[in-house]
Amino acid sequence: MLKRKVRKMVTIKDIAKLANVSHTTVSRALNNSPLIKEPTKRKILEIASQLNYTPNFNAKSLVMQKSYTIGLFLTSISKGTSASFLADTIKGVNSIINQDYNLFIRGIDDYQDFSSINSQRFDGIILMSQSVHDNTFIYHVLQKGIPLVVLNREVEEDHLINILSNDSEGSRKAVEYLIDNGHRDIAIIEGTPSFKSAQKRKEGYMKALIDHNIPIKNEYSVQGNYDMESGYQAMVRLLGLKKPPTAVFCSNDDMAIGAMNAVFAQGLKVPDDLSVFGFDDIGFSQYTTPRLTTVKRPLEQISIHGAKKMLSLILGDEQEAEKILLKTELIIRDTVKRFV
Structure with a gap:
């Protein structure tokens, strides 16, 4: 039976012996310490490279009291x-x-x-x-x-x-853009209730309506959960109202994409029959058909x-x-x- 040859792991002490310095000096050089002169540091790094030295992070963690x-x-x-x-x-x-x-x-x-x-x-x-x-x-x-x-x-x-990011300000500007484009019946599909971002985005939505003296209608606020399915279901509810909105502000792009698909499923068109505004500017938003108007959140x-x-x-x-x-x-x- 052939015996498997086990390769010895190179240690700091091995490098120190070849470089004729202390293992403390080697450790400092490998950690780019300013206490070590450049010629010595270059020599140690060259030896370490030739030996294919790999630092033992578990040992290093114990010495430096760091977990990395x-x-x-x-x-x-x-x-x-x-x-x-x-x-x-x-x-x-x-x-x-x-x-x-x-x-x-x-x-x-x-x-x-x-x-x-x-x-x-x-x-x-x-x-x-x-x-x-x-x-x-x-x-x-x-x-x-x-x-x-x-x-x-x-x-x-x-x-x-x-x-x-200033989510409240971003959503306020989005709704104001809808208002500037003649919309007065503007709904919101809200995000996950416990998330602060959802609360901030609704604040901006409401502030824009209040600032422009547009009545806030409870039926125009529908709960979502920041995913496409909840956006789809929320839009189905809005389209089922006796007087559906002409525009919907969605608290994120995923819900906006779901909402747009609900519009298409009922044989309607975006934006001809209903305008949709998203939030986040995710990668997919510029590739939807039509391309999604949204708030870029960095x-x-x-x-x-x-x-x-x-x-x-x-x-x-x-x-x-x-x-x-x-x-x-x-x-x-x-x-x-x-x-x-």
Whole structure:
């Protein structure tokens, strides 16, 4: 029976022996320490490369007291979070977090308690917060002293970095655009009730109507759940009213796409028979037929900004708490028609 030859793993001590320096010097050189002179650093890095040295992150974690893991948490991954929202969030964060860190992605609602969320497991946490129910998680993370950046939802807490878009202002501008195009019977398909974004977008909708002295009709507010199916069903309800709206503001693009399909299913046309306005500007919105008019919410940019802030916090470069508000933008395409 042939014996399998086991390849010996190269260690820092092996490199130190060949370079004729201490293993502490090797460790500092591999971690790009300014304490090591450049010629020595180059020599050590060259030897490490020739030996195909791979750092043992478990050992490194013990020495540096770091986990090399960054947590990306959402309120929920399975309930009320659209696929496009999840994809844009992960894409933005992942584009910044380099290969030195593991990215751990989870929904808060996966946990019965937060005892496993501690500084030994996470060097930092980025929270894409969608609900006030996340506050318990936020206070736990702060209490454990884990660097934290909260995205997407405004949090009344003075000791953290909070990055979000002005959803209320974006939806107000969207509804005002419908009003400027002659619409007065404007409905809203709302998002997941417990999500702050849904509340902010309805606030903007109502503010636009109030500012233009347009009566708010309860039957024109229909509940959705941020997915296409709920948008479809909500539009079926609106089309079944004795006096259907001439325009519908949808609290996200997924619901807008579902709503448009409900219009088509009844033999009607968008925007000839009914105008539709979305929110988010997901990738699919420019490829619908007709192309969806929507509010561009810089979700990927929010995620990128949050990841950069997190790395700065971990490295000790970022200390001050701040609230950063990114602007939304109207993206005018083909689903809104002037109502005469």
